[in-house]
Amino acid sequence: MCLFPIYVYSQRITINMSNHMPTITRLQERMTDARIRGDQMEAYKVTHELIDYMKRNNLKIYKSMLMPIAQFPIFLSWFGGLRGMTYLPVESMKTGGLLWFTDLTKCDPYFILPLFTASTMAFMLRWGSESMPLSSFNPKLRVFFMAMPVAVFFFTGWFPSALSVYWALSNTFSLIQFGFLRIPAVRKMLKIPERIQPPVPTGKKKGFFEGFKHNVDNTRLVSIIQERQRLDSLKFQNAGQGAVPKTYDYNPKDQKKVKQKQ
Template identity: 35%
Template sequence: MTDATSAPAQTALDQIAQTSSESIIQTAAQLGDFKAMGLCNFTPVGGLEAMLEAIHVYSGLPWWGSIAVATIVVRLALLPLMIKIQRNNARLMNINPDVTRIMANLKAAQAQGDSMATGKYTHEIQDLFKKNECHPMKSLALPIVQMPVMISFFMALRAMAELPVPGMHDGGMLWFTDLADKDPYYILPVVSAAGVMAVLEAGTEAGAANPQSKGMKNLFRGLTVVMVPFTAWMPSAVFVYWVTSNAFSIFQILGLKNQSVRNVLNIPKLVKPPAELQKDTKGFFENFKEQQVLHEKSEKERVLRERQQAAAMARRASKRRF
């Protein structure tokens, strides 16, 4: 009699517990809950958290899908900037032989201390950039914008994993079901590093080779491999973002290298192959060394002039005394 009575009671308790659990999950998937958990403040990180929450609530996707969709949305929002930078870089590549020639003359004038020639060549290169509606500084806009976005994504996903927000523990897929924990098999860190390497090999983010990036590319190749063990501890949610972003970058680079796509986007065609346009162009480290040599030379000349002026003043002062 007791067993017969307790069985229905236990079943009722299980149903209540299940209903309660479902209610909690349903409540967690509502807009505003992130705010109650201390997320979604008035910062770029908080803005990304709010976007992730909105995508998760309205789409009903698991967290891995919500993170992937949010990544694609942000990358698509940056696409117009990418296209502008691509146009700028294509124009820079086309005038690179002229830039190389003028820069060689400018460095020679600086080495000789010829201020008039230095001013002439400086004005000449500025006119060249203005005439072709391009400038090397414009190419820096992409990393300046992308770096805060990448850092904000990392901080937002790490904060969500540390709580963790409801659904993160089972919001993954395949072998990484727990997005709040590291990948138990270290596959995601390797895949992420491979994605970065693929982006480097496919070309730069702008889809055109940069003659100043020869040495930097090799540096990043090494850093990509070295960073695998240093990032293995990160939550799987972070790697979902990185892997999705890397995949988007690869498709973007390949698309922007397609001449039909470039024509539609009004990206100038390269007048010569990149290797020919980059002929005699020195890399970043070579230019840096040359600038260092010129700086040291100008400093020695400045010190010598100051000593000569001091000696001349001393001689004049001694003559006045006698």
């Protein structure tokens, strides 16, 4: 509840960023194309356009990270405290559970709690993507987010039940919070902007792996071009500062040799 105001502020920032993402993406594509062509002037120009656009619309990426930064120390302290209590163990935790997990110091024998935790995390990522859709992230981040619930299941499967209960209840509370903030009247009262649906692309949409390969190839090509430009600049600098290369097989100032050559 204490973090709720931070979460609302983060939602405003994230949705604002999402609404401007199509324009940002177009500018980034122009910048990448300019770098691939080796047109540094155009790349600098588009870079300044992007910076100016983000300033005019108050788009600051670091502000969208306020909620995770605020949540991390709280989660870490609860996680460390509960784990320490189960490892001692605190005697009351051996019988303080319920249903099939009466002993909170041992892992869930049926893996129901880890599965519930992973499932609620998947819903959180899906509902959270209403403000910042997964399609707006680069392919590497999309793979990371989609694989996270599966990794969490295997990661938490052997946790003491106390940790699984805490994590499952925390996710459940977050889902309730998400649902509450999806109510139009609540969003209006809290001044959370509506997300603008981006226009549907007219061209052929690339598949996930095709898009990932395209981004990797572009990144590699830009690196190669930048390395070539760096070597060319270094050669030009050495040519200007080094000794004058010899272009005659004799000294043209020596009139005797000039007459002999003639």
